[in-house]
Amino acid sequence: MANTDTALEHHVHELDHQGDDAWSGAQSPFKVSYGKIMMWYFLLSDAFTFAGFLITYGALRFSSPTWPVPDFVFSTDPFGISDYFGKAPLIFVTFMSFLLIISSVTMVRGVQEGHRENKNGVLIWMVLTIFGGLGFLGCQAWEWTNLIGKENMSLTRNTFGTHTAEGYYLDHEGKKSAETFREGESYLIHRHAPGGHSAEHGAQHEYKQGDQAGYLLDEKSFVHRKFVYTAGAKKGVTQTEQFGPAAFGALFFFITGFHGFHVFSGVVFLTIIALNVASGVYVTRKNGYEMVEKIGLYWHFVDLVWVFVFLVFYLL
């Protein structure tokens, strides 16, 4: 066995010095291992997939007359954080972004320790990276639960609508209320809990089915409030809140879900490779923990994609 290895290594060594034979399989191009090149090209193709999704989001957003305002949609956070700051839109997703950035940094440290063949160093930084990934997934789980369970968003229903002009709301009896809104402001259509009062805001009104003076209670017990525009083409006409563009929910769940699935598979692969590191598999390979480097590339890519998901969904 040892003999064969030496013979093969000798052969490879010879080929290394034959520049014109570089593509015959003995020497990888670009002076990196095949594994790393293929990881790069996989990431390139994955980048095109994500770009396709995000560009679709952009095209559909451009095609809609209104679009939910992200800092209204994503102004929620767990543990009543915004109670301390007053209104704090985007604070939760910003925290999620920081988590991913930090886990990316711990990954870089792991790769660096790998180059030094420092097994324990690699292991510690990889475990921290895994925790970062799990933390991100936890945050995303909370965000999804809130959107689906509390705000009743689904793949085909977008409970966030947007006003196209300024105006005021009608009260329960259909008279003008003190509540006004500006042009471009978003609203959330709440669901009326049957037999009780509205689950959100603790409104004490008892809602009746059908088209009423101040609201419309549809058959799925969504309360569409009525309002009047004080400007624009529909000035003075009483109108009912409509659901927002349906594509929003599908795009949100599909794109953040696809990214979240990447994070999830990243965590799984990181765990497998961390176990391999712990078992000492890579010590014998003596290639500077190249496997850690490859999963590192993938993990940074997941962070990179989040930069753009964050940009498109939350910031713009």
Place this chain on the structure above:
Amino acid sequence: MSNLSYEESKKRVRYGLVLLAVVTGIEVLISLFGKGYMISSLQGNIIVLATCGLLIAVLSLYKAYFIVYEFMHMKYEVKGLAMSVVLPMLLLVWAVIAFFQEGNAWKSRRDEIQRRNALPATPAKQGSLLPPHTYQMDWKG
């Protein structure tokens, strides 16, 4: 790999962490500023919104560059590898322009349809599509 010493590369990583965190923070602030959270008179100002959007997009691209070149070590790879990954991405520049244009076209079509639907219906005159003085035969069964 890189020619940096261990201590130097550790310093680079700390620098990277601070840079990415600060840029992300700035992005959030610009985004909220553009939507008029800080100065309420700017609310709905389309020029401010567009400028801020562009600024955030540029900052995001910078973050992407930093992650790829620094964290993913593209800086220290052979130029050919870097180009074979980065150059295909330029196709996306066209994709963004084309599909946003397309989305805009869908919107203007819809608006046009709504406008025409709202027009009062004008009853079509008998044979109005035919030129005058055209002889028309009646169908007598």
